[in-house]
Amino acid sequence: MRRHNLSVLLSAVHRDGPLTRAQLTGALGLSRSTVGDLVGGLAEAGLVHEGRPRAAAGRGVGRPSLVVTPRERSATVLALYLDVHWLRAAVVGLGGAVLERGTVQVPSEAPPDRVAALAGDLAARLVPEAADRARLVGAGVAVPGTVRAGAGVVGLAPNLGWVEQPVGEQVAGELEARLGRGLAVAVGNDADLGVLAECRRGAARDTADVVYLCGTWGLGGGVVSGGHRLTGSRGFAGEVGHIGVDPEGRPCHCGSRGCWEAETSAAAWAAPLDVDPEAPDVAERLLERLDRGGVAARRTRERVSRSFARGLASVVNVLDPHVVLVGAGLWRDLWPVVEDDVLPWVERLVLPALRGHVDVRLAGLGADSTLVGAAELALAPLLDDPLALAPA
Amino acid sequence: MRRHNLSVLLSAVHRDGPLTRAQLTGALGLSRSTVGDLVGGLAEAGLVHEGRPRAAAGRGVGRPSLVVTPRERSATVLALYLDVHWLRAAVVGLGGAVLERGTVQVPSEAPPDRVAALAGDLAARLVPEAADRARLVGAGVAVPGTVRAGAGVVGLAPNLGWVEQPVGEQVAGELEARLGRGLAVAVGNDADLGVLAECRRGAARDTADVVYLCGTWGLGGGVVSGGHRLTGSRGFAGEVGHIGVDPEGRPCHCGSRGCWEAETSAAAWAAPLDVDPEAPDVAERLLERLDRGGVAARRTRERVSRSFARGLASVVNVLDPHVVLVGAGLWRDLWPVVEDDVLPWVERLVLPALRGHVDVRLAGLGADSTLVGAAELALAPLLDDPLALAPA
Numbered sequence: 058m059r060r061h062n063l064s065v066l067l068s069a070v071h072r073d074g075p076l077t078r079a080q081l082t083g084a085l086g087l088s089r090s091t092v093g094d095l096v097g098g099l100a101e102a103g104l105v106h107e108g109r110p111r112a113a114a115g116r117g118v119g120r121p122s123l124v125v126t127p128r129e130r131s132a133t134v135l136a137l138y139l140d141v142h143w144l145r146a147a148v149v150g151l152g153g154a155v156l157e158r159g160t161v162q163v164p165s166e167a168p169p170d171r172v173a174a175l176a177g178d179l180a181a182r183l184v185p186e187a188a189d190r191a192r193l194v195g196a197g198v199a200v201p202g203t204v205r206a207g208a209g210v211v212g213l214a215p216n217l218g219w220v221e222q223p224v225g226e227q228v229a230g231e232l233e234a235r236l237g238r239g240l241a242v243a244v245g246n247d248a249d250l251g252v253l254a255e256c257r258r259g260a261a262r263d264t265a266d267v268v269y270l271c272g273t274w275g276l277g278g279g280v281v282s283g284g285h286r287l288t289g290s291r292g293f294a295g296e297v298g299h300i301g302v303d304p305e306g307r308p309c310h311c312g313s314r315g316c317w318e319a320e321t322s323a324a325a326w327a328a329p330l331d332v333d334p335e336a337p338d339v340a341e342r343l344l345e346r347l348d349r350g351g352v353a354a355r356r357t358r359e360r361v362s363r364s365f366a367r368g369l370a371s372v373v374n375v376l377d378p379h380v381v382l383v384g385a386g387l388w389r390d391l392w393p394v395v396e397d398d399v400l401p402w403v404e405r406l407v408l409p410a411l412r413g414h415v416d417v418r419l420a421g422l423g424a425d426s427t428l429v430g431a432a433e434l435a436l437a438p439l440l441d442d443p444l445a446l447a448p449a
Numbered sequence: 450m451r452r453h454n455l456s457v458l459l460s461a462v463h464r465d466g467p468l469t470r471a472q473l474t475g476a477l478g479l480s481r482s483t484v485g486d487l488v489g490g491l492a493e494a495g496l497v498h499e500g501r502p503r504a505a506a507g508r509g510v511g512r513p514s515l516v517v518t519p520r521e522r523s524a525t526v527l528a529l530y531l532d533v534h535w536l537r538a539a540v541v542g543l544g545g546a547v548l549e550r551g552t553v554q555v556p557s558e559a560p561p562d563r564v565a566a567l568a569g570d571l572a573a574r575l576v577p578e579a580a581d582r583a584r585l586v587g588a589g590v591a592v593p594g595t596v597r598a599g600a601g602v603v604g605l606a607p608n609l610g611w612v613e614q615p616v617g618e619q620v621a622g623e624l625e626a627r628l629g630r631g632l633a634v635a636v637g638n639d640a641d642l643g644v645l646a647e648c649r650r651g652a653a654r655d656t657a658d659v660v661y662l663c664g665t666w667g668l669g670g671g672v673v674s675g676g677h678r679l680t681g682s683r684g685f686a687g688e689v690g691h692i693g694v695d696p697e698g699r700p701c702h703c704g705s706r707g708c709w710e711a712e713t714s715a716a717a718w719a720a721p722l723d724v725d726p727e728a729p730d731v732a733e734r735l736l737e738r739l740d741r742g743g744v745a746a747r748r749t750r751e752r753v754s755r756s757f758a759r760g761l762a763s764v765v766n767v768l769d770p771h772v773v774l775v776g777a778g779l780w781r782d783l784w785p786v787v788e789d790d791v792l793p794w795v796e797r798l799v800l801p802a803l804r805g806h807v808d809v810r811l812a813g814l815g816a817d818s819t820l821v822g823a824a825e826l827a828l829a830p831l832l833d834d835p836l837a838l839a840p841a
Contacts, residue, residue: 203802213802266682278767282686283677289769290658291806294674299766299800301759304695313762313798367693370705374691375670375767377681406705408691410595410605414683 059095060442062087066095067443070105070127071152071436072257077110077122096125102447103131104151127152132448134435135184135196135240137176137228138247138427139163140386141216141274142337144172146179147425148193149432151439153258155425157183162337169211169222177231190236192448194439197431198228199247201275203293209244215310216275243434247271248295249286250430251384251420252279257433259382260421266379268297268372269420271427273340273387275310276318276368282376298322302367317368321361323387329357340390347394362395366402373407373415384420385427392419451487452834454479458487459835462497462519463544463828464649469502469514488517494839495523496543519544524840526827527576527588527632529568529620530639530819531555532778533608533666534729536564538571539817540585541824543831545650547817549575554729561603561614569623582628584840586831589823590620591639593667595685601636607702608667635826639663640687641678642822643776643812644671649825651774652813658771660689660764661812663819665732665779667702668710668760674768690714694759709760713753715779721749732782739786754787758794765799765807776812777819784811 065085070076076084082092099105110124129150138145142165148157159179163172176198184190202214209225229242252269255261261269265284271277278297280287287294298318299311306315307325319325323343327334330353332342347354365388369381383392396417404412420426439446457477462468468476474484491497502516521542530537534557540549551571555564568590576582594606601617621634637645644661647653653661657676663669670689672679679686690710691703698707699717711717715735719726722745724734739746757780761773775784788809796804812818831838 213800215801266686282674282679282681285675285677287674287768289674290656290771291769291803293800293802294658294767294769296766296769296800300692300763301798302693302696304755304759311800363696367696371692371763372767374688375686375764376679377683377686377688379682406693408605408685408688408703409607410685411683 059098060444062091062095063098063443064441066092066125067099067104067127068440070125071440074152075110075124075126077124079122081125099443102444104128104443104447129154129156130192132194132436132439132446133189133192134194134432135180135232136199136428136432136435137179137196138199138385138431139172139201139217140247140272141201142335144175144179145428146176146183147428147432148183149429149436151436153429153432155428159183165335166218169219169224169227173224173227173231176228177235180232181235184236187237190238193236193238193240194446194448195241195243195435196228196232197250197433197435198224198242198244199250199427199431200224200244201247201272201277204244204246205292206243206245209242211244216272241435241438243437245431245434246277246279247385247427248277248279250279250434251426252281252286252382252430253433254422254426254430255382255384255420256281258422258429259426260418261380261382264379266377268376268378268381269384269426270297270381270388271384271386272298272318272322274323274334276322276388278372280376280378282378297368297372300368300371302364302371306364317364317371320364321368321388325361325364326357326387326391329353340387343387344390344394358395358398362398363402365395366399366406369399369403369417370406373403373411377411379416381415381417382420382426383417385424389419389424451490452836454483454487455490455835456833458484458517459491459496459519460832462517463832466544467502467516467518469516471514473517491835494836496520496835496839521546521548522584524586524828524831524838525581525584526586526824527572527624528591528820528824528827529571529588530591530777530823531564531593531609532639532664533593534727536567536571537820538568538575539820539824540575541821541828543828545821545824547820551575557727558610561611561616561619565616565619565623568620569627572624573627576628579629582630585628585630585632586838586840587633587635587827588620588624589642589825589827590616590634590636591642591819591823592616592636593639593664593669596636596638597684598635598637601634603636608664633827633830635829637823637826638669638671639777639819640669640671642671642826643818644673644678644774644822645825646814646818646822647774647776647812648673650814650821651818652810653772653774656771658769660768660770660773661776661818662689662773662780663776663778664690664710664714666715666726668714668780670764672768672770674770689760689764692760692763694756694763698756709756709763712756713760713780717753717756718749718779718783721745732779735779736782736786750787750790754790755794757787758791758798761791761795761809762798765795765803769803771808773807773809774812774818775809777816781811781816
């Protein structure tokens, strides 16, 4: 019972930031003395601290309620996001703040053990001090593929060419070698983690129906509907990138043709504009090329924007989301430039009842959503049992 | 508390059929004496009867447990399904059995009050006796359109040309006039009611991820994902008929082009085969025409089957259902003839991980799913508070 209450209290301040004892008492439905005891336990473990709210000092009548704040460096996790040609890493603290970050390019067709080695390099670079390494309570990895979560196995990542790869195990091995200590490694689908992060601390807080899109060389989708993450019968639901938008369209990695992903990701933009679609900085190159203008730029922009609108309209008709979030990846970089090409088409293509109600915008956590989602995944065990897993 | 337990017990026998007192005791987690009291209350109200199981008589050791059976004629509902050119009606009893049925053709572009009058005619014909009318506890109406459930208002039914029509009120008025008594009338979307019926007593029992398709002149979808009905933020989710499958395709009622519905419903089949797409018996005419064969029949079949496969593959990729059920309407009639044209294409178009796992079949309740779903909707208040609403 106490463990459960500690979990609820720490999760509340992790999610919502500093809260007064009075707010916690109200939110948790517990007595003041119980909340006092719980806060004491967490403070003793070093996970939170308590103090007078600075702004309120001297104001108002009576003693102001003490404020409970998560200590962001007391427990940290390593978050990794593999976006095909880039491996991004962050150290994220309790409370969700990104404390350190780093990025490294991934060679084309790198196998999982190579990526795991790069993850080890990044981790060693981002957390050089033994004292900081001791505060890591886990690692989370976001990958553009289907994941068997319990096992940390990537079932299929078409844009990486990976099938049935034990990514969790490989990353754990490299981290242990480079950091000098074992860490639990959790693996998740990038878009699923993106939507998790946006619902928890991004643009979809308090929203029960969200579609989150991400990816540069693919188009991943994470869907929350009626407050529940859409998983489907085998965990493959939400693969909106494989809605067929054009029967005569481009071949897709998945073996089909004209998938939303094939018609709108890096390759669809890059080929007609003489940009290398595999270039790690393809987004910048495309933006530059679009900025230069010309017939090819105009036509490509028109064609790809319409394809994007077609897929978006199908997604909106099937899922009726409150908001569609354009998250980490190519479309986030392009969105400010093409938004006005895309949205009028979406308005024409969705059901009449939905016209005027389609809300598509940039993810609140920007390019960090997937990383923050990976961090949330890695922090879950600590939040579940704070005293057992708090760093000594 | 007793009301809740009565509700759970009656719902159990309504859904699962005859159950022994021992089974009920186990399933409800209540004591034998409490179950005895509840069964007594429901039996006194005439809703169930108790008796020795016939097959078990004389077998086994000791006294066999008494069997509780819903009395199907003790409380009945009127179920209506409007499939554009047809109004189908049934009297459904407690336990879900269809006791009477009738069908009437609906003139093209009939306004809601005309359809309500036809519903009144059918009701008066199906339930001529005053004693039977007294046992009706409500009516349910399935319509191919979006419904604001609480108000019984059809927001938009594109294939009927209806916008913001108070269908529940109009049907209630006609039933009162023709049956001589007021009845609560509940209205629901046809596909949502179809999937409800299939989950409760059809081909999707114990299945948490189901897509149900229905319609002749349109293609409605009802989706259950992770055990929850997909509603979306405004109640429009599940409109799989408006996934775009061909940017160069046929204009759709919704204002878009190449929607799955436009490419695969009656009009898409009928026009190239010289069949009147508005004919109420369009399915039979099409079957006859396909049976006669020839180039146009072969080409149309190939083209429409591929379009159907395209939409189906998108649905499977986005929702990863355990099963797709082909329910009331045109595709149910055509499915045995075109299944072998459709399924190989679906296998080619879905994600590799889903190949070999796509299960598409006829709805378990056949053409009755939507009617049975409408009946379930109408029976809900009785199941919620059996003693208050049992017919005297």
